[in-house]
Amino acid sequence: xxxxxxxxxxxxxxxxxxxxTQAMKMVAAAKLRRAQAQAEAARPYAERMExxxxxxxxxxASSPTxxxxxxxxxxxxxxxxxVVTADRGLAGPFNTNVGRLARNxxxxxxxEGKQVKLLTVGRKGASFLKREFASRFIAExxxxxxxxxxxxxxxxVAVQVTELLEEGAFDVCSLIYNRFRNVITQIPTEQRxxxxxxxxxxxxxxxxxxxLYDYEPTExxxxxxxxxxxxxxxxxxxxxxxxxxxxGARMTAMDNATRNAGEMxxxxxxxxxxxxxxxITRELIEIISGAEAV
Amino acid sequence: xATFQFELVSPEKLLLSRQVEMATIPAAEGEMGVLPGHxxxxxxxxxxxxxxxxxxxxxxxxxxxxxxxxVSPERVTVLADEATPLASLSRAxxxxxxxxxxxxxxxxxxxxxxAKRDAALAxxxxxRTAVEAAQAA
Numbered sequence: 555x556x557x558x559x560x561x562x563x564x565x566x567x568x569x570x571x572x573x574x575t576q577a578m579k580m581v582a583a584a585k586l587r588r589a590q591a592q593a594e595a596a597r598p599y600a601e602r603m604e605x606x607x608x609x610x611x612x613x614x615a616s617s618p619t620x621x622x623x624x625x626x627x628x629x630x631x632x633x634x635x636x637v638v639t640a641d642r643g644l645a646g647p648f649n650t651n652v653g654r655l656a657r658n659x660x661x662x663x664x665x666e667g668k669q670v671k672l673l674t675v676g677r678k679g680a681s682f683l684k685r686e687f688a689s690r691f692i693a694e695x696x697x698x699x700x701x702x703x704x705x706x707x708x709x710x711v712a713v714q715v716t717e718l719l720e721e722g723a724f725d726v727c728s729l730i731y732n733r734f735r736n737v738i739t740q741i742p743t744e745q746r747x748x749x750x751x752x753x754x755x756x757x758x759x760x761x762x763x764x765x766l767y768d769y770e771p772t773e774x775x776x777x778x779x780x781x782x783x784x785x786x787x788x789x790x791x792x793x794x795x796x797x798x799x800x801x802g803a804r805m806t807a808m809d810n811a812t813r814n815a816g817e818m819x820x821x822x823x824x825x826x827x828x829x830x831x832x833x834i835t836r837e838l839i840e841i842i843s844g845a846e847a848v
Numbered sequence: 849x850a851t852f853q854f855e856l857v858s859p860e861k862l863l864l865s866r867q868v869e870m871a872t873i874p875a876a877e878g879e880m881g882v883l884p885g886h887x888x889x890x891x892x893x894x895x896x897x898x899x900x901x902x903x904x905x906x907x908x909x910x911x912x913x914x915x916x917x918x919v920s921p922e923r924v925t926v927l928a929d930e931a932t933p934l935a936s937l938s939r940a941x942x943x944x945x946x947x948x949x950x951x952x953x954x955x956x957x958x959x960x961x962x963a964k965r966d967a968a969l970a971x972x973x974x975x976r977t978a979v980e981a982a983q984a985a
Contacts, residue, residue: 595861602857602925606890606918705859705930720961768889770877776892778963780916783929787859 558833561826565819572815578644579808586737586801592702593734593794600787607784609767610777611750621774623716623781626749627725632669634692634724635659636715636747638731638792639679640800641698646807648732648740648800653682655742656730660687671724675711675793692718703797708790715789716782719748731792732799738806740799747788750781852884853923854900856910858931864908870901871924873917882924889919895974897934897981898926909934911981913974932978939982946975 556564614620637656639649656679660670672690674680680694695711697703718724727748732740769776851867872881874896893915900908912928949971956968 592860596859598855598862599857599859599927602855602918602927606916606927610890708859766888768887770875770889770891776890776916779892783916783927790859 556825556829558826558829561822561829565822565826568815568818568822572812572819575808575811575815579805579812582801582805582808586798586805588702589794589798589801590734593791593798596705596787596791596794600791603780603784603787607750607780610773610780614773614777621778621781623719623748623785624750624777627722629725630668632671632724632726633663634671634673634715634718634727636711636727636729636789636792637672637674637676637679637683638729638789638796639674639676639682640796641677641696642800643678644807645800645804646810648803648807649676649678649682651740651742652730652732652796653679655744656683657686659728659730659744660690673711673714675789676796692723697793703790703793705786705790708793709786711789712782712786715747715785729788729792731796732803734795734799734802737802740803745788745792747785750784849904850884851902852882852886852921854926855923856898856912856926856928856931858928863910863928863931863933864900866902868900868902868907869904872897872899873924873926874898874912875917882919885921886919886924888921889917891917891919893917893926893928894970895977897977898928898931911937911978913978914970934981937978937982939979942975942978942982946972946979949975 611624614624635656637652639652643649656672660672660683663670670687670690671692672683672687673692674683674694675696677694677696677698680691680696684691693714695714697707700707715727719727726746729745729747731743731745733743735741849869851869854864854866854868854871855862856864870881870883872879873891874880874893876892876894879896880891893912895913896911898908898910898912899906911932911934912926913930915926915928917924917926949968953968953972956965958965
């Protein structure tokens, strides 16, 4: 049985761990609020962008000169996966979930005989996928140490993707990230970026609108600048959702850790008291039997 | 006077959303004043100043660094790449960004795609507008 001193040491160490996890939970809660506000602030732009894109896309998609970013290049051989994760761990299964989805996807695609290329945003995803798929990496981006991610950062990633598209480095591009459903639920999601999915439901209504709208300059020119922008906004949204999800996941994880630490302290304290009592009893018996022997 | 719904959004937030009488937006092919009942249009924007009129007076002036606007008879939605109210536009910051944009333009090769060259030039012009606006403010 562990000595009293050992038990005391363990109780103290679990107590300080609990302090840390509790503090991390508080910090995550504060950051979550900020991240959520940022994600919500970005929503109106993305929504309006989608509306414009839907009306424009319906007009241009059928024409033979439609840009590659909208309709793809017809092939389906090389896939680029953009995987968004956090830069830090200690957030429960947050990073692993995305990593696992990406891993399954890569395996499935390669089993079909397709080539996969990887671009990761966030350090954790990079280190998770590097173990198995190091040869597929083409780039990794990290915003570690940054207080908040600006739109310009997401745009830089989008520019990288656009350049790769122009070089013909891939045919299809998808985004894998944690969608923020609520504080305790994040859903690992795959979203196609190129060719851009055009909302089907909007199509009949936009036919009427498209005929109505004037474009200045031409539809093609507007689309040529609108599409990279849309790519950037999709990536930005994924990064923001992932950031909010990360804080939510960390909060839940740290809450659990704090609770577990509390339980452990209770168990250890009980054990400590029992041992102490046993020691006293043993000493008493020794004294009494010593006195009787005299 | 008749009004229409004017919305200005940047990727980072919704800056304005209210009923206004008139808005002047820097369309790619020239400044464009929009009154209620304007014909539906989708226009590209260059870097410039957006002016909003309410109750017969100019109430808001903002710098935008390019983007798009969707105009319909009862609403105007501006999707700006970036938008800053003139009052909070810092002159030093704009000058620094102008210098950066000019440096980027010098880097551009004639062999680069035309779209890229245009984008670099557009950026310099937008930043120049920002510096001028910051000086005037």
